[in-house]
Amino acid sequence: MFQTDSENDSAEPHYLRLRNQIANEIEAGILSSGARLPSERKYHELIGSARGTVREALSQLEAEGLIYRKDRSGWYVSPKPVTYDPTRWSGFMTYVAEQGRLPATETLQVKTEKQPPAILDIFGKGVRNPLYRVERRRSIDERPVLVEDITINPALAPGLARHNLNGSLSGVLRDVYGLVVTRNHVEMRACALVRHTAECLGVKSGTPGLLVIRTSYDARGRVIEYDQEYWCANAIRIEVDLTVA
Amino acid sequence: MFQTDSENDSAEPHYLRLRNQIANEIEAGILSSGARLPSERKYHELIGSARGTVREALSQLEAEGLIYRKDRSGWYVSPKPVTYDPTRWSGFMTYVAEQGRLPATETLQVKTEKQPPAILDIFGKGVRNPLYRVERRRSIDERPVLVEDITINPALAPGLARHNLNGSLSGVLRDVYGLVVTRNHVEMRACALVRHTAECLGVKSGTPGLLVIRTSYDARGRVIEYDQEYWCANAIRIEVDLTVA
Incomplete structure (x- = not known):
């Protein structure tokens, strides 16, 4: 051997x-x-x-x-990482299931909170504090792999907290509020998982992580979701395939 | 304040x-x-x-x-990270310069080395050991940001080591050997920079890193370059923008 x-x-x-x-x-x-x-x-x-x-x-x-x-x-x-392709549209619940794995989502808290200027700027002019903040933990095959912090403008989705958010949030925003995403801006950078995030994921503080920030816009250019996902680094692999046209 | x-x-x-x-x-x-x-x-x-x-x-x-x-x-x-968009074609020397920063490349070693089966498999049938391995260090504004390990089939680029590789390698492969890349497969995952890699970059072992693996193919499906880049995590930010067609 x-x-x-x-x-x-x-x-x-x-x-x-x-x-x-x-x-x-x-x-x-x-x-x-x-x-x-x-x-x-x-x-x-x-x-x-x-x-x-x-x-x-x-x-x-x-x-x-x-x-x-x-x-x-x-x-x-380590369990095999799932593959995430930022050039595709499917959400976590879909692409994890497509890879033969079991996805799950757990809402940790939904709060209405005053946001700092940097966050308000992302939402653009006319958006007023406070905004919704949804914290969720997602797992694959019963292992927690990411904690996400989603900011949403309550003016676009009033009463969001009353809905079940343990599935596809985009689905709720589309079906209940008629908010359809037509553009995604995805930013990724490696980071260390520390403190609260590490605790939520059950890993040692300082464990390598991947921060995926996704800003979703509708056709009118309004920000529908601003999502910061902290992944366990070894649970995700980014893959992009590109051919000359 | x-x-x-x-x-x-x-x-x-x-x-x-x-x-x-x-x-x-x-x-x-x-x-x-x-x-x-x-x-x-x-x-x-x-x-x-x-x-x-x-x-x-x-x-x-x-x-x-x-x-x-x-x-x-x-x-x-920390210096501002450069933005890398895996859906664009430009190489390091180009996209770093486009962002108003100063890119530089230093070839650390070029060797002919027997590769393990996992690497040979990437190159496909008919490829025979040994292969070229080029180790380079790249910097932005004189700060080392990545160490890369590039594997190349010598049958496609005989005598590669005699050329100056302190610039665009793709340029040398195209201009000297007529090898034109038509497809890129990019894979990324967060990692920790340890030992040799950390030393080359002058960072503490365990510093967060981003591993970017790029496999470049020509129109005939041959692997032109297999490149493993270990980045200092805080030097790079991945950005992808996607609009519904």
């Missing part, structure tokens, strides 16, 4: 070679999602490398989000 | 309010790129909050990549 160090004929550092071997086994499904990895001692015996080398390889895989440590019980293969 | 705690009329935690105020000043350019922030003690005096609250606000801003700590000399505003 593993090359031993004596067979090493490349200039690649040992830890990287072990990292690649484990990554390949995950890719190939030999080590499947949720599976427990052999112990560090086992790897040490198999490849004959120093324990430090094994630990380096595992910490590299952890940094890439391919494996995670559960308490003191060892290393596990 | 700052509200004091006594004026606080919102349920927002104090640290978040301070975080928002500082973020707004950065957004508005009151605190400009590279500027040093007032000291923690100064903030403490200005807003009358506990020192712990000030530190919480600053660590939140650090996690978001808006500020960074320089040794012991204090907190500084």
